[in-house]
Amino acid sequence: MVPCESDGDATLQFASSPLQPERDDPIEPFAGYALALAASAVAAFAAAAAERWLGLRDPSVVFMLAVLLVAVRTRTGPALAAAMSCFLAYNFFFIEPRYTLHVEDRSAMVLLALFLVAAGFAGRLASSLAMQVQALRRAQTRTATRQRLALQLSQAESEAQMTAIAADALRDAFGADAWLRTDARANDVQETESASLSVLRRSGGDGRPNSHRETAEQHGWWFLPLRTADHTFGAVGLKFPAAARVPDAEDREAVREMVHDLAQALHRLRLATALQDERVRSEAERLRSALLSSVSHDLRTPLAAILGAAESLERYGDAIEVQDRGALLAMIRSESERLDRYIRHLLDMTRLGPGAPPLRRDWIGVDELLGAVLGRMRRQHPAALFQVDIDPTLLPIHVQPALLEQALFNIIENAATFSPAGSPIRIRARHASGQRVCIAVTDRGAGIPAAERAHIFDMFYSVARGDRGRDGTGLGLAISRAAIIAHGGEIEADAGTDGVGTEIRVWLHADEAPERAA
Amino acid sequence: VSPAPAEGNASGARLLVIDDEPQIRRFLEISLRAQGYRVDLAETAAAGLDHLARVGTDLLILDLGLPDRDGGEVLRTLRQWSQVPVLVLTARDDEREKVAALDAGANDYVTKPFGLAELMARIRALLRGHAIPADAEPVFDDGRLRVDLARREVHVDGELVALSRREYALLAMLVRHAGRVITQPQLLRELWGPTHQEDTHYLRILVGKLRQKLGDAAAAPRWIVTEPGVGLRLLTP
Numbered sequence: 022m023v024p025c026e027s028d029g030d031a032t033l034q035f036a037s038s039p040l041q042p043e044r045d046d047p048i049e050p051f052a053g054y055a056l057a058l059a060a061s062a063v064a065a066f067a068a069a070a071a072e073r074w075l076g077l078r079d080p081s082v083v084f085m086l087a088v089l090l091v092a093v094r095t096r097t098g099p100a101l102a103a104a105m106s107c108f109l110a111y112n113f114f115f116i117e118p119r120y121t122l123h124v125e126d127r128s129a130m131v132l133l134a135l136f137l138v139a140a141g142f143a144g145r146l147a148s149s150l151a152m153q154v155q156a157l158r159r160a161q162t163r164t165a166t167r168q169r170l171a172l173q174l175s176q177a178e179s180e181a182q183m184t185a186i187a188a189d190a191l192r193d194a195f196g197a198d199a200w201l202r203t204d205a206r207a208n209d210v211q212e213t214e215s216a217s218l219s220v221l222r223r224s225g226g227d228g229r230p231n232s233h234r235e236t237a238e239q240h241g242w243w244f245l246p247l248r249t250a251d252h253t254f255g256a257v258g259l260k261f262p263a264a265a266r267v268p269d270a271e272d273r274e275a276v277r278e279m280v281h282d283l284a285q286a287l288h289r290l291r292l293a294t295a296l297q298d299e300r301v302r303s304e305a306e307r308l309r310s311a312l313l314s315s316v317s318h319d320l321r322t323p324l325a326a327i328l329g330a331a332e333s334l335e336r337y338g339d340a341i342e343v344q345d346r347g348a349l350l351a352m353i354r355s356e357s358e359r360l361d362r363y364i365r366h367l368l369d370m371t372r373l374g375p376g377a378p379p380l381r382r383d384w385i386g387v388d389e390l391l392g393a394v395l396g397r398m399r400r401q402h403p404a405a406l407f408q409v410d411i412d413p414t415l416l417p418i419h420v421q422p423a424l425l426e427q428a429l430f431n432i433i434e435n436a437a438t439f440s441p442a443g444s445p446i447r448i449r450a451r452h453a454s455g456q457r458v459c460i461a462v463t464d465r466g467a468g469i470p471a472a473e474r475a476h477i478f479d480m481f482y483s484v485a486r487g488d489r490g491r492d493g494t495g496l497g498l499a500i501s502r503a504a505i506i507a508h509g510g511e512i513e514a515d516a517g518t519d520g521v522g523t524e525i526r527v528w529l530h531a532d533e534a535p536e537r538a539a
Numbered sequence: 540v541s542p543a544p545a546e547g548n549a550s551g552a553r554l555l556v557i558d559d560e561p562q563i564r565r566f567l568e569i570s571l572r573a574q575g576y577r578v579d580l581a582e583t584a585a586a587g588l589d590h591l592a593r594v595g596t597d598l599l600i601l602d603l604g605l606p607d608r609d610g611g612e613v614l615r616t617l618r619q620w621s622q623v624p625v626l627v628l629t630a631r632d633d634e635r636e637k638v639a640a641l642d643a644g645a646n647d648y649v650t651k652p653f654g655l656a657e658l659m660a661r662i663r664a665l666l667r668g669h670a671i672p673a674d675a676e677p678v679f680d681d682g683r684l685r686v687d688l689a690r691r692e693v694h695v696d697g698e699l700v701a702l703s704r705r706e707y708a709l710l711a712m713l714v715r716h717a718g719r720v721i722t723q724p725q726l727l728r729e730l731w732g733p734t735h736q737e738d739t740h741y742l743r744i745l746v747g748k749l750r751q752k753l754g755d756a757a758a759a760p761r762w763i764v765t766e767p768g769v770g771l772r773l774l775t776p
Contacts, residue, residue, distance in 0.1 A: 361652050365632065381635070383723075384740040386747060388757035389765035395758060400654075409758050417743040422767030423634045 053091075053099030060087040061106035065114050072115070081136050084111050088140040092147030100144030108137045156271070163275040166194040170279055174286035183290065187283040191259060194279075195272060200258035203247065203287060245277060247284045254287045311481035315495060319363050323356035330356075358401075366496040369427060370480070373503035380424070380507060384417040387450045387458055394430045395448075398437065405437040406445035415450060418458060419532040420508050428504035431497035432462050432525050439466030439523065447518075457510075457528045465522040474514040474523075478502035498525075505529070552666050553577045553595075557587035557613075558602035558628065563651075567600065570655055576662075584608035591621060598665055599625045603640060611643045618644035624665040628653070634768035641722045641770070648720070664718030664775055679714040681776040684753065684762055686714045695753055705730055706749045713763065713773035722770040746771065 064087035068080030077083075084107035092100035112122055116129050124130045170190040177183045184201040191199040243261075247254045257280050330349040338346065372378075388411045398405055436446045444465045453459035469477060481495040505512045510529040517524045554576045556567050564580050571578045579596065581587035584605045591599065599617075603610030614625065627645040629636055637648050646668075647661050677688035685694040688711055693700045702710065708730055712721060727736045735741070746763065749755075755762050764772045 357652065368632065383768065384743045385765070385767060386743055386757055389743075389746075390767060392757045392760055393765055393767050396760075396764065411758055417740060417747075423769075426767040 053095035054102050056095060057091050057099045057103035058106055060091045060103055061110050063087065064107055065110040068111075068115060079132075080115055081111060081132070084108075084136070085140060085143065088144045089147050092144040093151040096148045096152060097145055100148045101141060104137065104140035104144045107140060108133065111136060159271070163194070163271070166190060167275070167279055167282065171282055171286075174282065177286070177290075180287060180290060183283060183286055187257075187279065190279060191257075191276065195259070195276065196262065198260040198262065200242075200260075201247070201255070201283075203255035243276075245280045247280060247287070249281070249284045249288050252284075252288055252291075254284055254291075257283070308480055311495075315481055316367075320360065323360045323363075326356040327353050327360075363496075366500060369500045370496055370503070372424075373500060373507060377507070380421040382419045383422055384419055385422045385425075386417045387411060387415050387460065390420075390422065390426050390429060391448060391450065391460075393426050394433055397430055398433055402434070402437050404442065405440070406443065408445040408447045410448070411450040412452060415452065415458060416531060418529055420529065424504050425508065425529075428501040429460065429462075429527070431501045432527070435497055436462050436464035436466075436523070436525070440464045441466060452531075453528055456531050458531050460527045460529070461524055462526075463517045463522060463524040465517060468516060468520075468522050469514060471516075477514055478512065501527075551575060551577060552597040553579065554598050554600060554662070555579045555581065555587060555590060555596040556600045557581045557584060557605065558600070559583065559604075559606050560602070563602070563628075571662075574659060584613045588613065588616065591617065591623070596623060598662060599623055600628060600662075601625055601645070602628045603636065604630055611639055614640060614643040614645055624668070626658075626661055626665055637769050638722045638724065641720065642724055646716075646719050661718075667775075668717065668719060677715075679717060679773075681762075686710060688714065693753075700752055702749070702752060705745060706752065709745055709749055710753075713771060717773045718775035720766055720770050720772045726770065 061084070064080075064084045068077070068083040071077040071083060072080060088100065088103045088107050091103035109122070112124065112133055113120060116124055116133060117126060124133060170187065173186045173190070174183055177186055180203055184203060188199040188201055191197055243259045245257045245259075247257050259276065330353045333341065334346060334349055341349070391409065391411065395407060395409070398407070433446060433448065440446055447461075447463040449459075449461045449463075451459050451461075478498050478501070480499040502512050505527055508529060510527060512525065512527050515524045515526065516522070554571055556564055556571075556578060558564050558567070558580075559582055561582075564582070568578045568580060579590060579594070581590055584607050587599075587601070590596075601610060601613065605613065610627065610629075614627075617623070617625070624646045625644065627637075627640045627648040628651055629640070629648055630651040632650055637650075640648060646665055649658055649661055679686040679688075683696055686692075691707060691711075693702055693707065693710060709726065712726065712729055723739055723742060724736050726742055727738060730745070731738060731741065746765070747757075750757055750760075750763055753762060757763075757765060760774065762774055764774055766772060
């Protein structure tokens with residue numbers, strides 16, 4: 022039966038098999054008493070043999086040995102039974118007159134009495150010692166289990182992993198079927214349990230009144246709330262199969278501790294997640310405000326220029342010199358292009374953000390991609406100079422061509438923006454380690470301080486060095502990085518050749534080509 | 540509609556513009572007329588197709604984002620009865636849409652916002668390609684590259700170039716559509732057959748070999764231009 026579907030009565034705090042607090046010996050009681058009898062019989066034979074062939078006059082030591090052996094193997098009851106049966110056998114077989122329980126000799130009487138007392142003591146001592154050893158061993162096992170659980174929980178990365186680990190640990194340690202739930206539904210179970218606890222308290226018993234124990238035993242489930250001091254995370258249900266050892270008070274305590282450890286681990290994980298969410302939220306907030314200020318600045322500035330130039334021409338066209346009219350028209354065109362670039366960047370960014378569609382990969386040569394980029398660069402930045410060096414042995418790469426073309430275009434356009442006039446941008450494409458292709462774009466501009474290099478790929482990050490391109494949207498390199506990461510590639514910025522300018526390097530996987538040749 | 544030849548290349552050709560945006564229609568009308576073309580305008584696909592059926596045109600400029608009918612559908616309808624060259628205008632920067640339009644029968648495309656120089660170059664290439672009569676001597680010659688489709692001969696700077704059967708087939712296909720983009724699916728269908736439309740890797744290898752034999756470079760192409768995600772284009776002088 023599924024615990025969370027059960028009715029209120031079923032979701033009691035303790036619902037395991039019949040409770041027998043004194044039972045935790047390795048040998049069942051009946052077997053213990055049988056052992057006591059058998060040991061007494063063996064001792065009687067051994068004593069008889071010793072008397073006959075070794076001339077042992079007083080065999081009480083043999084019987085004492087039997088009592089001790091039984092005591093360490095069983096518990097107090099069988100140990101006392103062994104003492105009693107040995108006492109009887111000793112009396113019956115070895116005390117004159119033999120084969121009767123009648124004792125004539127006073128000293129024999131005393132000896133018998135002393136034997137009984139000593140056997141009783143020894144049996145009890147030995148059995149309690151054995152029990153202590155057992156308890157210690159079990160405590161050690163529990164501690165080890167708990168430590169192992171704590172270690173595994175500390176390495177788990179998700180709630181699902183944590184609950185699975187805890188369920189396994191409970192199963193291994195107690196042979197119990199464990200059911201764990203960490204959702205609102207499980208909190209219902211916990212509430213039901215609190216309610217039944219109050220019922221228990223009212224019934225005034227030891228917390229396990231008969232009426233409830235019945236339901237408990239019927240369903241065989243033991244539910245515990247999964248909680249720390251301040252938080253509840255759900256509930257744990259345990260079912261001990263009939264074949265498994267019945268949990269004693271210490272087992273139950275150990276289960277409670279393990280469940281508590283799990284609750285704490287869940288608490289830690291949720292705190293960490295909340296912290297991470299908060300970080301993401303504040304980053305999103307930062308981006309939102311940066312986007313707003315960027316939209317208002319980068320959209321409005323070119324719009325203002327276009328509007329102003331167009332209105333000037335419309336109103337005062339006749340009064341404006343031909344040369345200035347040309348300048349205004351050129352401004353309308355160039356500002357419109359700037360607006361177009363900005364909108365394109367915004368669109369690209371939304372295409373690459375979270376929830377972006379999967380890549381539509383296709384084969385394309387690195388030289389073909391760079392050819393398309395350079396074609397666009399020559400149209401849009403006719404003054405830029407290039408020095409291109411592509412390894413002719415490079416094979417086609419498997420990428421989303423248009424996306425990667427845009428990524429490389431942004432990098433090269435950025436380099437062009439920072440390059441001093443007349444100094445060529447160096448573009449190299451080479452084989453790189455690990456079946457990869459490396460594309461490096463080097464300018465000889467002012468360069469970027471080492472500390473800021475990692476940030477130039479952040480959205481709206483403007484390098485505070487005064488020469489940021491007027492047309493920069495603060496998005497170009499962020500788009501490049503997002504596109505390259507989407508392809509499983511890497512991007513980094515470094516100082517250029519001889520420490521002059523900047524070199525941006527891109528690595529992309531050179532996938533295996535399909536088998537058949539063209 | 541009064542044709543007023545302005546610049547030297549005025550052909551007096553008749554162009555039909557189908558676009559629902561009045562600003563686009565207005566500026567296209569002004570600039571195309573300034574180039575000496577005769578311009579007809581339509582606001583919807585229905586009106587445009589009606590005009591085509593009644594009057595006809597030498598070249599159609601078709602916006603893909605029409606309110607009344609999907610651009611691809613217009614193209615497929617049109618292609619059932621007309622082979623008029625079609626230049627597609629698209630506002631979406633999505634190469635899939637371009638490929639779809641080209642496969643549906645468009646001959647070329649420009650993305651909004653487009654430069655006027657680019658638009659005029661595309662129109663000229665389309666009108667020229669269309670103007671070559673089927674029985675004319677099928678030779679492409681830009682001064683350096685000469686492709687004789689009748690003799691199946693290719694010369695670069697006067698030197699005969701030996702091409703494999705497939706390399707020649709690719710070059711011939713580009714030459715027959717010189718100046719226009721040919722999509723990858725079209726190239727793959729033509730060169731390898733309909734079952735190999737995904738095998739773009741072969742196409743890359745083949746283009747690479749063809750470029751090598753012609754002495755062309757993909758990074759700075761003289762003849763064969765790759766449009767990433769769309770297809771190939773042979774540059775015309």
